Amino acid sequence: MSTEERREQLRAALTDAAERTIAREGLAALKARDLAREVGCALGAIYTAFPDLDALILTVNLRTLLLFDRTIAAVRTAPGPGEGAPSRADREAAVEDLVRLAVAYLRFAGEHPARWRALFQHRMTTAPPDWYLREQVRLFRYIEAPLRVLRPDLPEAERSLVARTLFSATHGIVSLGLDEKLMALSEPVLRRQIETVVGALGRGLAP
Known part of the structure; x- marks a missing residue:
């Protein structure tokens, strides 16, 4: 060898x-x-x-991201609209997709709490390497797909920003809800919160 x-x-x-x-x-x-x-x-x-423990932790975190990728890739989402402007039914289906993706995030965090927390607890002294950032960006594309239906007029950079904003809202609900030292809410309660907030945000984006 x-x-x-x-x-x-x-x-x-x-x-x-x-x-x-x-x-x-x-x-x-x-x-x-x-x-x-x-x-x-x-x-x-x-x-x-x-080279250091940072690199090892990022390698483990990459495995967690790939596991999360498989989780949300399995979420059944509606096909995008055909030619022409999205219909009202298309937009409502896109909102439901956003909610399903957010609920999948909650479920993943609940099933893999320590691995999920490690994604956010690790603090590097330098910027993460490009390969790790690319994997993070790729996951946001799941959110961007229904956003294209809701707001086909948005430039790609703005759509990416909206996707990150929706993720931040979902992550905030999940983080606070699963924190035993703060509020520790049950999964059904957190799910209702996500359905309310993400649903309202999604419908508010539609023209």
């Missing part, structure tokens, strides 16, 4: 171990020394596979 193959094996083993730790105990429990012990390597060997 070549040196590069051994390095890739170590990368995979460290990523698996870090992923298990984060999913089980949260991001704060991730320690380099514990990872080395679990994987069976020297502490310094970690930094032959990853």
Whole structure:
């Protein structure tokens, strides 16, 4: 086995171990020394596979984003309108799509709470790498699709901004609702909040 193959094996083993730790105990429990012990390597060997723990955490977070991608890709959404201006039924279907996507986000956060929190708890001293930012941007396209139906007149940059705004509103509801130290609301209550807020925002966007 070549040196590069051994390095890739170590990368995979460290990523698996870090992923298990984060999913089980949260991001704060991730320690380099514990990872080395679990994987069976020297502490310094970690930094032959990853330049630092930031890179390892981003690799785990990428797996979480891909898992979330599969979750929302499975959400059944209405097909876009055909030729011509969207009808009222098209616009209402687009609003329902936005609500379904937001509810899927709530469900994902509830099913994978530690992994979901790690996406937002990790603070880097430098800007995230381009490959990680591209994955984040790609996920916003699920929101942008129904927005094209609601506001086909919006330039792409403005549509992207609206998508991020809708995500921020949803994320705020989910974050506060799942925070046990603040309000810890039940899933049905959070779902009703999301349906009310996202539905109202979506209908308000339609001309």
